[in-house]
Amino acid sequence: MSNPQLIMYDEEFKQINVVLDKLLREANAKVIFLVDKNGQLITGCGETERFDTTSLASLTAGNIAATGGLAKLIGEKEFSILFHEGEKDNLHISIVAGRVILVVLFDTRSSLGLVRLRVKKASEELTAIFTRLLEKSEEKEKTGDSEFPFAEITDDDIDNLFS
Amino acid sequence: MSFINYASREINCKIVYYGPGLCGKTTNLQYVYQKTAADAKGKMISLATETERTLFFDFLPLALGEIRGFKTRFHLYTVPGQVFYDASRKLILKGVDGVVFVADSQEERMDANIESVENLRINLIEQGYDLDKIPYVVQYNKRDLPNVVSVDELRRELNPTGVPDFEACATTGEGVFETLKAIAKLILFDLKKGK
Numbered sequence: 096m097s098n099p100q101l102i103m104y105d106e107e108f109k110q111i112n113v114v115l116d117k118l119l120r121e122a123n124a125k126v127i128f129l130v131d132k133n134g135q136l137i138t139g140c141g142e143t144e145r146f147d148t149t150s151l152a153s154l155t156a157g158n159i160a161a162t163g164g165l166a167k168l169i170g171e172k173e174f175s176i177l178f179h180e181g182e183k184d185n186l187h188i189s190i191v192a193g194r195v196i197l198v199v200l201f202d203t204r205s206s207l208g209l210v211r212l213r214v215k216k217a218s219e220e221l222t223a224i225f226t227r228l229l230e231k232s233e234e235k236e237k238t239g240d241s242e243f244p245f246a247e248i249t250d251d252d253i254d255n256l257f258s
Numbered sequence: 259m260s261f262i263n264y265a266s267r268e269i270n271c272k273i274v275y276y277g278p279g280l281c282g283k284t285t286n287l288q289y290v291y292q293k294t295a296a297d298a299k300g301k302m303i304s305l306a307t308e309t310e311r312t313l314f315f316d317f318l319p320l321a322l323g324e325i326r327g328f329k330t331r332f333h334l335y336t337v338p339g340q341v342f343y344d345a346s347r348k349l350i351l352k353g354v355d356g357v358v359f360v361a362d363s364q365e366e367r368m369d370a371n372i373e374s375v376e377n378l379r380i381n382l383i384e385q386g387y388d389l390d391k392i393p394y395v396v397q398y399n400k401r402d403l404p405n406v407v408s409v410d411e412l413r414r415e416l417n418p419t420g421v422p423d424f425e426a427c428a429t430t431g432e433g434v435f436e437t438l439k440a441i442a443k444l445i446l447f448d449l450k451k452g453k
Contacts, residue, residue, distance in 0.1 A: 100259040100260060100261070101259065101262070102264070103263040103266075104264050104265065105265045108264075132353065133259065133353030134317075134333060135261045135270040135272075137261075147300065149300045149301075149319045150317070150319075153317045153319070153333065154317075157305075157314060157349070160350075160352060163349075164348075245269075246450060247326065248325060248326065248447070250443075253325070253439075253442065253443045253446055255323065256322040256325065256330060257435065257439050257442075
């Protein structure tokens with residue numbers, strides 16, 4: 096399958112949040128989200144409570160998927176950066192490590208140039224973390240050393256979800 | 259593919275409702291939305307035309323509760339059913355964990371159903387999935403209408419492999435949650451098997 100399952104562990108999750116917090120400060124951004132290409136929110140920082148993060152994640156992924164489709168039609172691999180300019184707020188969307196989407200929301204207190212510069216630096220750090228993460232889950236799978244929570248799941252567990 | 263987050267103890271899965279135009283995919287999601295408690299659902303997003311035909315997708319996030327201490331979330335998507343939106347349908351299948359095929363039981367829609375199942379199979383292959391291997395259920399919708407094909411015939415044409423199937427009337431909600439529950443179950447058991 097093209098994309099293996101994404102599994103997030105505590106250690107990497109903390110490292111990712113450190114990178115995003117730094118990016119938020121250095122780029123003077125309002126909010127930053129990290130979204131899986133399948134539309135699932137991984138994490139966010141800044142004024143996240145002001146936004147419907149789940150919807151934002153799914154629409155961003157849809158957006159990236161649609162522009163990716165456009166790119167293929169004209170013979171490009173992908174468009175790795177998207178920029179949406181609004182009256183007050185702007186969105187800078189970029190693909191990191193080929194599989195996650197970094198969304199930076201900023202206003203007039205920052206600028207596109209600054210955001211692009213800082214995103215580039217942060218992307219490198221995030222790529223390193225995601226590469227380690229992937230290796231880690233592959234390794235755990237090989238050694239069978241996974242504390243997978245659903246191994247013991249029963250019919251009743253699932254029925255309870257819908258009760 | 260599902261996303262497992264050990265840090266926030268969450269599991270997210272993606273379910274796609276597939277089927278021919280006007281078969282009731284969006285209606286399925288709308289019913290689930292109406293009947294789900296406010297704290298268990300997010301906002302439903304519909305990217306639709308002015309005439310309420312789905313243009314890109316509908317999206318409904320559900321947080322049903324916890325299993326073994328993990329918050330279990332399902333993200334429900336529909337595809338645009340109309341034939342010419344094929345490029346969009348392919349995109350929505352990316353990273354899918356389970357598929358619900360919604361069939362229109364009316365006689366005159368039989369060809370459209372068959373075409374749509376074939377289209378589903380082809381589009382899944384393009385994304386690296388095999389319809390016979392992923393969690394998959396079929397729903398025979400619009401059972402309340404007068405000109406419907408018998409379930410036996412629908413089953414023969416649309417469900418030769420005998421996956422779980424359900425009769426439904428999405429406007430009144432009959433069969434809607436049974437379908438959702440069945441696909442959720444298959445996905446969770448599939449996750450368990452994978453480990």
